[in-house]
Amino acid sequence: MFNILTLNKISSIGTSRLGENYTYGDDVQNPDAVLVRSASMHEMEFDSNLLAIARAGAGTNNIPKDKCSEQGIVVFNTPGANANAVKELVIAGMLLASRKITEGIDWAKTLKGNGDAVGKMVEKGKSQFVGPELKGKTLGVIGLGAIGILVANCAVALGMKVVGFDPFMSVPNALRLDPAVKLMKSNEEVMVNCDYLTIHVPLTPDTKDLVDADMIAKMRDGVRILNFSRDGLVNSTAVLEALKSGKVAKYVTDFGTDDILGEENVICMPHLGASTPESEENCAVMACDQVMEYLENGNIINSVNYPAISLARTSEGDTRFCVMHKNVPELLKKVLTEISGNVENMLSKSRGDYAYTIIDVAGADKADADKIAAVDGVIRVRVI
Missing domain, CATH: 3.30.70.260 (ACT domain)
Known part of the structure; x- marks a missing residue:
């Protein structure tokens, strides 16, 4: 019998896969494994019988991975399970960055109460919300993993030119990438050659402030930057200064911080990337399957701290x-x-x-x- 502790609500589509040899819930004692989404585990003490932690999602910043490695606890994540959900939001972000959609919606609300005059007011005022089309523009993609590949391929289908870079791209991922995507030799080569930039890499000491003032200065004037990966990849102070000068036309992110909220030409979403029922179900299924395979057979799939x-x-x-x-x-x-x-x-x-x-x-x-x-x-x- 295995005991599974759930620290967040985990989709029943996933937990239903746990067989009769499993007990699971948020009150389980002495767990053999933990299923978690966003709850922070950094202050937790782990019992000696804890074997695995599975994050129902891609990022594992809420889990003390070094501590787990030292104690022989395998940390799993679910790469690709929420990739389509994030891809769709990134495409939405590109459109929002271009067409002044949110600004137009907010303005239209102010016309309430003008009766039959609303139609004429709309026609007169809509010119202030003109924005460019995506077709024919160049999208730069930093990180060609599960999400970056889907974004790049979708952008090609929308008629965009796409350039990308990933120093760790696997052969399977390379085969999934649309041949129209032009691979560059560095992050910088991507960033200086695009009209839109989207970032899909983990936050590490090497990637922190990947987009900073020096890099922005090298980019095309009017570049539109999207960050749906992690807070800290884009230096917010630098991007705010670039927005004021016009060097950056728009900054769209799924990670709100106090300094960027409400600022002009910033569109900030409340971490909605994986907020779809399909994504939550996919992550739960993958997390549960990986935990069962490890507990029952010792095989490791999609670990972030031990080898596959x-x-x-x-x-x-x-x-x-x-x-x-x-x-x-x-x-x-x-x-x-x-x-x-x-x-x-x-x-x-x-x-x-x-x-x-x-x-x-x-x-x-x-x-x-x-x-x-x-x-x-x-x-x-x-x-x-």
Whole structure:
């Protein structure tokens, strides 16, 4: 029996996939895994039996990943589950940045009470809300992951020219990208060659203030910047100064901060990117499936702190040892010397300072787990 703690409301479409061997809810004690959306876990203390945390979403800034790695807790996310929802909002943001739609709507409300004169007033006043079409303009996409690819492909379909950059783009993602998208050699090369810029990268020390005053100065005059990824990627002080000078025509973001709220030519949304029932269901399903696969078989899919690793079971009679350990030389050799059965299958992968090894053993003594755990550098051992 596995206990799953839910820290936020998780779609029942996902939790319904948890079988009869699972107990879940917001009052579960001594959980084997945690399902979370936005709740902060940085101040939480984790019981020794906690094995996994699954974020029903892409970002994991609310989870202490380093602490989890040290304690042998796998942190999962659900990349791509909300990609379509975010893509649609980004396209909406591009249109809002161009056509002065929100300004026109607000102005139209002021005409209430003018009776039959409203029609003439509309025709007379609409010229103040003229804005450019997207077709023929150049969109720059920083980050060609699950969301960035969908945005780029959609922009091509709308008749835009698209340039993009992603130093970590995988082969599967490259194959999904429309061939009309021109790949650049750097973030800067994208940013200086576009009329619209959209950013789809995680917030890290390397990406903080990716768009700052120096970079904005190199961009085209009247550029329109969209940030639906993370607060901190765009330096708000720099973008506000650029809006005042006219260097930047519009800034659209899904992350409101006090300094940009209500400012002219800023459209700020209340983090609506994944706020669709379809997205919440997709994230919940993926999170639950990943947790079940790890708890039941030890396989890791979409972890942000341990390597992706999946090993098919060789025989029902085999004992599976799942070993989380430091990524250091000779350690795995020491682990294998502590196993008393015949190793039928094994897979080991590393990610940074940490590694994970699955070993299927015929005729194993489950007491071997204690001997493996005693090896210097081993963080955690599970027997399945």
